[in-house]
Amino acid sequence: MSTNVHPVDEKLPWGRAATLGLQHVLVMYAGAVAVPLIVGRALNLPPEQVAHLISADLFVCGLVTLIQAWGATQWFGIKLPVMMGVTFAAVAPMVSMAQATGGQAGAGLIFGAVIGAGVVSMLIAPVISGLLRFFPPVVTGTIIAVIGISLMRVGINWIFGNPVGPTAPAVPNPEHLKWLAEAQAAAGAPGSSLPPVPKGFAVVPTLPNPRYADLTGVGISGVVLLTILLVARFGKGFWANISVLLGIIVGGVVTASMGLMDFHKVAEAQWFDMVLPFEIALPVFDPILILTMTLVMIVVMIESTGMFLALGEMTGREISRDDLTRGLRTDGLGTLIGGLFNTFPYTSFSQNVGLVAVTGVKSRWVCVAGGMILIVLGVLPKMAALIESLPTVVLGGAGLVMFGMVAATGIRILSNVDFQKNRNNAMIVAVSVGVGMIPLIAPNFRQWMPHAIHPLIESGILLASITAVVLNIFFNGASRDTSAAVLAARQADAH
Numbered sequence: 001m002s003t004n005v006h007p008v009d010e011k012l013p014w015g016r017a018a019t020l021g022l023q024h025v026l027v028m029y030a031g032a033v034a035v036p037l038i039v040g041r042a043l044n045l046p047p048e049q050v051a052h053l054i055s056a057d058l059f060v061c062g063l064v065t066l067i068q069a070w071g072a073t074q075w076f077g078i079k080l081p082v083m084m085g086v087t088f089a090a091v092a093p094m095v096s097m098a099q100a101t102g103g104q105a106g107a108g109l110i111f112g113a114v115i116g117a118g119v120v121s122m123l124i125a126p127v128i129s130g131l132l133r134f135f136p137p138v139v140t141g142t143i144i145a146v147i148g149i150s151l152m153r154v155g156i157n158w159i160f161g162n163p164v165g166p167t168a169p170a171v172p173n174p175e176h177l178k179w180l181a182e183a184q185a186a187a188g189a190p191g192s193s194l195p196p197v198p199k200g201f202a203v204v205p206t207l208p209n210p211r212y213a214d215l216t217g218v219g220i221s222g223v224v225l226l227t228i229l230l231v232a233r234f235g236k237g238f239w240a241n242i243s244v245l246l247g248i249i250v251g252g253v254v255t256a257s258m259g260l261m262d263f264h265k266v267a268e269a270q271w272f273d274m275v276l277p278f279e280i281a282l283p284v285f286d287p288i289l290i291l292t293m294t295l296v297m298i299v300v301m302i303e304s305t306g307m308f309l310a311l312g313e314m315t316g317r318e319i320s321r322d323d324l325t326r327g328l329r330t331d332g333l334g335t336l337i338g339g340l341f342n343t344f345p346y347t348s349f350s351q352n353v354g355l356v357a358v359t360g361v362k363s364r365w366v367c368v369a370g371g372m373i374l375i376v377l378g379v380l381p382k383m384a385a386l387i388e389s390l391p392t393v394v395l396g397g398a399g400l401v402m403f404g405m406v407a408a409t410g411i412r413i414l415s416n417v418d419f420q421k422n423r424n425n426a427m428i429v430a431v432s433v434g435v436g437m438i439p440l441i442a443p444n445f446r447q448w449m450p451h452a453i454h455p456l457i458e459s460g461i462l463l464a465s466i467t468a469v470v471l472n473i474f475f476n477g478a479s480r481d482t483s484a485a486v487l488a489a490r491q492a493d494a495h
């Protein structure tokens with residue numbers, strides 16, 4: 001190997017590159033498959049479509065990783081050891097969209113928003129670095145903390161079950177449902193003098209849900225959580241990095257041994273199937289939803305900026321403005337491709353950036369190998385069906401860790417904020433977090449507001465982001481010094 005070859009461009013023997021690439025895949029795997037599981041189930045899609053979401057997600061993860069690490073034309077690819085995956089920052093807005101409109105109709109709205117945000121992100125990539133000054137640590141830390149807190153509700157509901165209402169784990173009385181059905185049938189019978197049942201009439205949940213907080217499920221979640229904690233405490237290096245994945249595997253083994261996993265869909269799934277565009281739903285373009293997703297992507301790209309700069313320092317390669325633009329433009333292209341293939345927004349996975357520091361392997365061709373492995377996994381439907389068959393209680397134990405780490409990342413960034421000399425920073429955090437909690441605590445607050453703005457205000461993350469940026473400008477102004485913002489972005493190791 002020529003000594004003139006930079007370590008980033010060094011081509012390793014294919015066996016070693018494949019092994020190291022597999023390690024990158026294992027580190028990101030749990031995070032990569034979690035998002036399609038969350039959004040697919042929030043949309044109430046059938047199991048086979050949720051499994052397809054997982055396959056498509058893995059496929060696009062691999063494809064965009066190849067573009068980013070290998071490079072594609074002069075416009076795309078930062079050519080660093082980067083693994084691309086679905087950003088967690090977009091989960092809460094997508095879940096809100098899914099709860100407002102479920103099924104394939106809701107999926108079409110989400111995919112339309114993702115495609116629109118991808119196009120806008122590619123266009124604004126050259127100017128993103130100019131926005132860094134609006135995202136100092138007090139803003140970035142607050143946004144990431146609110147993302148983690150908002151997602152915790154998803155993990156908690158995985159453990160205990162989804163109650164009928166935000167705080168009411170109850171089900172309708174079966175006798176009341178039977179009476180309503182008979183009344184509807186009688187009112188609709190020919191010659192009936194009974195008035196029809198009023199439109200929208202429904203039975204209120206009154207009985208405790210017997211499946212809510214089932215101790216068996218809670219126990220399984222506890223086993224998963226305990227496994228993750230033990231591996232994180234006693235595991236070293238690579239094993240500690242995949243503690244979440246190992247916890248999910250242990251939970252899957254436990255539930256399978258207890259007969260709680262249904263392998264029927266796994267048996268029916270094909271061994272090989274191509275991933276094609278628009279297999280679940282055609283995109284529907286809603287301007288407000290596109291704006292919502294674009295604002296999320298701006299935050300994600302600010303974080304990516306820090307990741308790329310940190311990775312440049314780790315690998316000893318100077319990152320120019322053009323390099324940065326190509327990397328950020330690939331975030332937008334990946335998001336566009338994700339929408340076309342019916343998946344979600346993509347960004348660099350910082351868990352893998354940390355793995356570069358841990359292993360000391362700087363070659364981008366390792367991530368190219370990892371991207372190829374992800375593409376292969378994406379065209380194996382049995383693998384996706386196996387993941388989809390995992391009970392939500394297994395994911396619940398892991399969700400507490402994954403989502404909690406997102407909140408912890410925000411807190412760590414905020415720990416570097418000066419609250420002593422600048423007490424206004426505390427006001428920014430306090431008000432922004434409070435506003436971000438409104439949709440979480442009072443989801444019906446928007447009932448008397450214009451329906452057109454509902455998608456814009458039902459995301460606590462978006463409300464917290466706008467509030468934090470505006471209040472920071474009001475109290476602190478927009479500093480021209482972006483070093484603090486870059487430092488905050490580098491610390492954002494969870495998406």
